[in-house]
Amino acid sequence: MKNKACFLDRDGVLNVEVDYLHETEKLVIENGVIEALKILQQHNFKLLVVTNQAGVAKGLYSIDDVEKIHAEMAKIFAEAGVKIDKFYYCPHHPDYTGKCNCRKPQPGMILQGAKEFDIDLKSSCMIGDRITDIQAGIAAGCGQNILLLSGYGKNTVKENDCTQIPIAENLLDAVKKYIVKS
Numbered sequence: 001m002k003n004k005a006c007f008l009d010r011d012g013v014l015n016v017e018v019d020y021l022h023e024t025e026k027l028v029i030e031n032g033v034i035e036a037l038k039i040l041q042q043h044n045f046k047l048l049v050v051t052n053q054a055g056v057a058k059g060l061y062s063i064d065d066v067e068k069i070h071a072e073m074a075k076i077f078a079e080a081g082v083k084i085d086k087f088y089y090c091p092h093h094p095d096y097t098g099k100c101n102c103r104k105p106q107p108g109m110i111l112q113g114a115k116e117f118d119i120d121l122k123s124s125c126m127i128g129d130r131i132t133d134i135q136a137g138i139a140a141g142c143g144q145n146i147l148l149l150s151g152y153g154k155n156t157v158k159e160n161d162c163t164q165i166p167i168a169e170n171l172l173d174a175v176k177k178y179i180v181k182s
């Protein structure tokens, strides 16, 4: 049987949104995230982070900085008994490095994760705080695509027609409301 996954945007979902986060001192985990990830893990979801990191293309920070943030995040989660199965990131930006197929709303990172972890996308979900997260999830064929009001989410709702999109306050709310209903 194929696996299922929860594809997670990073900034504004797992950590408190900070513009171009690249210093580990500024990494703050969002409320309820550890509990949410534990629930997902207990329900056999692979945890795959998919994050646009155009700051690399713009020369604001390096790939090494991105990986340091991910290592720090993995360490914080590991101490709480949570394992992120893999962090995927897109270091590109069309204006600086040309088009790519990984930058959300493209589904490249999700499709890559699905391939590497033998994921059935229909039974998987994508969770993010921007419309591009939702578009990427839909393009990839994820069964559920949930918008969070944490991070950039409140602006996303103001700037887009989100009437057809399931919305939750934050990751824990999304998990309880839409994914692991009790």
Ligand SMILES: [Mg+2]
Pocket (backbone or CB within 6 Å): 009, 010, 011, 012, 013, 128, 129, 130, 151, 152
């Ligand atoms: Mg985000």
Ligand SMILES: [Zn+2]
Pocket (backbone or CB within 6 Å): 090, 091, 092, 100, 101, 102, 103
């Ligand atoms: Zn890319």
